[in-house]
Amino acid sequence: MIIVLRPHTPKAAIDEVIAEVSKLGYEPAPIFGVTQTVIAAIGDERTHQNLESLTALPQVESVLRVQKRYKLASRESHPEDTVVDVDGVKIGGGHFVLMAGPCSVESEEQLLSTARSVKAAGATILRGGAYKPRTSPYEFQGLGKEGLRLLELARKETGLKIITEVLSERDVEHVAASADILQIGARNAQNFQLLIECARSGKPILLKRGMSEKIEEWLLAAEYILAHGNPNVLLCERGIRTFETYTRNTLDLAAVAVAKKESHLPVIVDPSQGCGRADLVLALCCGAVALKADGLLVEVHPNPAEAMSDGQQQVDFAAFKELSEMIRPFLAATGRAGW
Numbered sequence: 001m002i003i004v005l006r007p008h009t010p011k012a013a014i015d016e017v018i019a020e021v022s023k024l025g026y027e028p029a030p031i032f033g034v035t036q037t038v039i040a041a042i043g044d045e046r047t048h049q050n051l052e053s054l055t056a057l058p059q060v061e062s063v064l065r066v067q068k069r070y071k072l073a074s075r076e077s078h079p080e081d082t083v084v085d086v087d088g089v090k091i092g093g094g095h096f097v098l099m100a101g102p103c104s105v106e107s108e109e110q111l112l113s114t115a116r117s118v119k120a121a122g123a124t125i126l127r128g129g130a131y132k133p134r135t136s137p138y139e140f141q142g143l144g145k146e147g148l149r150l151l152e153l154a155r156k157e158t159g160l161k162i163i164t165e166v167l168s169e170r171d172v173e174h175v176a177a178s179a180d181i182l183q184i185g186a187r188n189a190q191n192f193q194l195l196i197e198c199a200r201s202g203k204p205i206l207l208k209r210g211m212s213e214k215i216e217e218w219l220l221a222a223e224y225i226l227a228h229g230n231p232n233v234l235l236c237e238r239g240i241r242t243f244e245t246y247t248r249n250t251l252d253l254a255a256v257a258v259a260k261k262e263s264h265l266p267v268i269v270d271p272s273q274g275c276g277r278a279d280l281v282l283a284l285c286c287g288a289v290a291l292k293a294d295g296l297l298v299e300v301h302p303n304p305a306e307a308m309s310d311g312q313q314q315v316d317f318a319a320f321k322e323l324s325e326m327i328r329p330f331l332a333a334t335g336r337a338g339w
Contacts, residue, residue: 001026001051002064003039013059014039020057024049070219070263072226073233078264084204084232086161086180089124091234092266096336097295099163099268100320101127103310104140105147113302115154117317121324122339125181126151126160127297131167132309133187140308148178155180163206163297169197176201186211186238186273192224199225204232206268206297211241211249215258222265235259235267236297239274248276248313251284256291272299272313281315282323289330298323 003017014030014037021028025048026041041051045067052063068074083093091097100118105111105128115126130147132140143150151162163181166172167188176182181204188194189210198205205225209218222233237256239249251274259267269288271281285296301307301314315323328338 001041001045001066003041003051003054004061004064005037005039005059006061007035009037009059013057017054017057017060020054021051024051026051068219068262069216070223073219073222073263073265075262075264080264082231082233082264082266084234084266086125086204089161091268092294094336095294096289096331096338097125097268098123098324098339099125099127099295099297100300102129102301102307103272103299103314104129104132104308105143105150106308108150108153110302111150111154112157114300114317115158115160117302118300118320119158119160121317121321123324124160125163126154126158127163127183127299128154129309130164130175130178131171133165133167133185134309145174148175152178166194166198169194172197172201176203179203181206181234183236184208186213189213189221190217192221195221195224196228199228199230202230204234205230206234206236208236208238208270208273209240209252209255211239213240215255215262218255219259219263222263233265234295235263235265236270237267237274237293238270238297239276247280249274251275253284253287253291256288256293260292266294268295268297269293270297272297272310272315276310276313278304278313278315278319281313282319282326285323285327286330289327290334292334296327 018028021041026043029040031038054060081093084091100123132142155162161180164179165183165185166175182198183206186208225233239251242250271284299314300320304311304314331338
């Protein structure tokens with residue numbers, strides 16, 4: 001870490017800071033300038049105490065980090081891409097995956113017809129909400145355990161792996177018994193006790209970025225899961241809240257590039273939540289694949305106009321088939337195989 005002192009700090013005050021740095025386990029290396037002094041604190045920030053508390057001293061102007069706060073999620077600790085293996089379906093490290101299905105599980109017919117269609121178009125993982133976090137308490141909240149049963153039925157018939165959202169710590173055990181991947185939604189992105197409980201399940205976890213979450217906060221949320229012994233984390237960019245109202249959210253494709261650079265974890269893009277408009281989903285998918293996203297999480301419904309939740313952002317079967325064809329050249333251009 002680097003401690004920047006205020007201009008013209010007297011020697012006695014400099015010595016005080018040097019002593020504090022030593023006391024906290026670092027080797028101080030002062031650099032004396034004409035008007036300002038900085039002190040390099042040499043030591044492993046992952047095992048030593050944080051020095052940011054030194055800003056409480058009146059002579060300290062700022063403390064700057066050298067190493068990342070997200071230690072396990074960072075490429076500094078893990079230079080190679082992580083590959084998450086979901087019972088034979090590999091994600092990351094050049095392995096691209098299509099996850100698709102309805103926003104909400106509504107009925108057996110709706111789910112099974114969707115599962116068959118998305119599998120035929122190249123999907124290997126079926127998404128579907130059994131539990132739905134809704135802004136209004138009067139909107140459809142999902143089928144709960146019946147929804148999980150239907151997801152299990154779809155997996156048995158089609159062989160697709162299952163991803164579904166967990167809303168509460170009390171639901172982790174029974175959702176993990178049905179799902180192959182646990183999804184942490186944007187509203188729970190910094191629900192740290194839920195992250196820890198999901199980590200303990202041992203299941204792969206898809207962590208969505210919070211709607212107003214900075215990239216560093218997103219990676220630190222992933223750090224909670226990694227720090228509790230679960231290495232199988234998928235980052236998911238799903239759009240953030242901005243001043244723009246033309247789209248429901250603003251899909252931050254720059255965050256995909258940053259996450260791929262900063263972290264070894266696979267990065268998934270959810271274009272459906274990312275813009276909230278079915279007519280934009282295909283174009284955003286192409287952009288995400290061009291940026292080397294490791295997968296897409298797309299909402300698909302047999303008849304979006306009749307959907308019980310978020311019909312305006314779900315594509316139909318024909319559009320999803322077109323989407324799977326459109327992204328193939330982008331996969332080839334980035335050195336990855338399609339299906």
